[in-house]
Amino acid sequence: MMELIATAESVEQGKSLLDAGVDTVYVGEDEFGLRLPASLSLDDIRTLTDYAHDNGKQVHVAVNALMHNDRIEKILPYLEGLESIGVDAMTVGDPGVIHLLKKNNISVPYIYDAQVMVTSANQVNFWAKRGAVGAVLARELTYEELKMIQEQAIVPVEVLVYGATCIHQSKRPLVRNYFGYIQEKTPSMEERQLFLAEPKKEDTHYSIYEDINGTHIFATDDVNLMPQLGKLADAGLTRWKLDGVFARGERIIEIARLFVEAKQAFENGIWSDDLSIRLNERLHSLHPHERALSEGFFLKDPTEIQ
Template identity: 25%
Template sequence: MNKVELLAPAGDLERLKIAFTYGADAVYIGGEIFGMRSAAKNFTKEDMTEGVNFAHERGKQVFITINIIPRNEEFEQLKSYLLDLDEIGVDAVIVSDPGVFAFVKETLPNMEIHISTQASTTNASAANFWYSQGAKRVVMARELSFKEIKELKDNCPDDMDIEAFVHGAMCMSYSGKCVISNYTTGRDANRGACAQPCRWKYTLVDEVSKGKFEPVVEGIDASFFFNSKDLCMIEHIPQIIKSGITSLKIEGRMKTAYYVATTVRAYRMALDEYYKNPEHWKFNPMWLNELKKGSHRDYNTGFYLNKPNSNAHNYESASYIRNYDFIGIVRGHDLKKNLVIVEQRNKMNVGDKIEVIGPFKNTMKATIIEMYNENDETIESAPHARQIVKMKLDIEVDVDYMLRKPIVTINTI
């Protein structure tokens, strides 16, 4: 059975390595230029080289985003950038602009090209056009249902890959084509600098009623009426695969290493369980619960099951939901003292009851019994960002395991 690809985001080298460690088959990353996430840390040439080597040693792949809409003067720089990517050995480039597509074909005839979701591919004719020009993969517009994707796939060549977003933030504009950020802040969303004004609070004024404030949704103070809920399709693995999608894409190059680990891990578990017995796959609520232990907005199914209605937006708040703090990542062991070496990410204390996650492992519960600083001095808490601590836990953990603890809300009433 040909298994689908699990494709993860990586905003830097650490997240790339975490994505592969936790079960991704491929990652998509951006270099320091030509990507749609200019605010992400992104990859230098040196980091990209290390990341590609890390991937290839494990039989994995790395795709590079070149999906902005460039200006004339940028094509000279694009040529040298493409030659660098070829030298590094990246597996594919992701493009949305026809001019960039043609330029890649001319400069690197053997480079695999994927058509970005920004190209708004919604039909088989468009997909076949890109295939006839030499594209290996087409990323679906986010506005398609399972039925539409299956119809498209059934009318395209068997060896053309179909990629689709299955998890992460949703853009309120059609396939990400938004000019609100440019208008309000001068930051061009189509060149990787979106200020996310769709998450801001607004007031709607009815001009006909002489400045009367009108509710967008009856009975709700809908101040965040552009604010889309996050996409989550982990409950629909069989439908995803049967629709013909061959690559399941997770959104989030701006997200943390913890987000990458928790999301990849949950989808990896769900996919692996599916392939054990496809006809009798059963959704495990634990997978969704794990996704909810990362920072997220309320979830919905986007366009996959039907056209979204008012339930696809959160009109009352644009805040993320955070029920757990990511407190540390295991970096190694002090074998002489039988201690775990942890890089702190949020405050932790001796006595904390925590959870530990690892790749291809069920969630474990643990207690921090003892902690020491880098000078082996006893400490009761680790409050400093990214400080290295040694600790004694009541379970065994490995490198790259992640520690988290519930956020305790104190009722002051």
């Protein structure tokens, strides 16, 4: 069974994504979730969850932040709030949060999400045996590595098929520190338009922004696995994630429709190279023009990655 998951930046966008055919919307509050398009309150999450359930869909909530003591002390009421809402699952990477879930008998299922550290079936299965109902795989894995994990994992695993890849996070406010050092006003982070470029490679575009969780730097290319969906499907990798942190508003909804069309083609047995090419061309036309697209690590030889 294929599942299409997409981030949502608002209740209305979440409803539109579900109406477009997405199976699960992914939201959260930025105090407890990482790199979200926007921070949604518990009231927002309740409204969206009610709508999703009325339409036979799901809501997953990000609880995958790097938890220091101050966050751990605040998180139990949030977990209890998610339980009362009836969200379908939460993503968690901190063992301290998993301990609280078990200690307090919080009934919301959790999906293990420790970002770049989820790189083997052994790690996936370790957490599956401790209650995880799924895992979010690292975005730096090759097809051969993904296929091997899928063959050995005892719970479903999620693969990013579209969106940005974070390559560095610091809990420190590095952007603010930098502008303070050069004695200039720190620009607004709301539009997330700052980027770093290599002096000898002017076309590089390492997006950077700062929020309550620190500083985040993203790869110069966003991931696009539309041309490789056949390989994913053949390998049984059918839980697909769309990350709209840099594809805002109507743009991510239109991109989601392309992946919904692809999913339906697989389910109806009519997926073809021609359809893949047409959908990929439309995706490129919708993707933000200032951001490059590539297949990331997917086609690389694991032995040659440096």
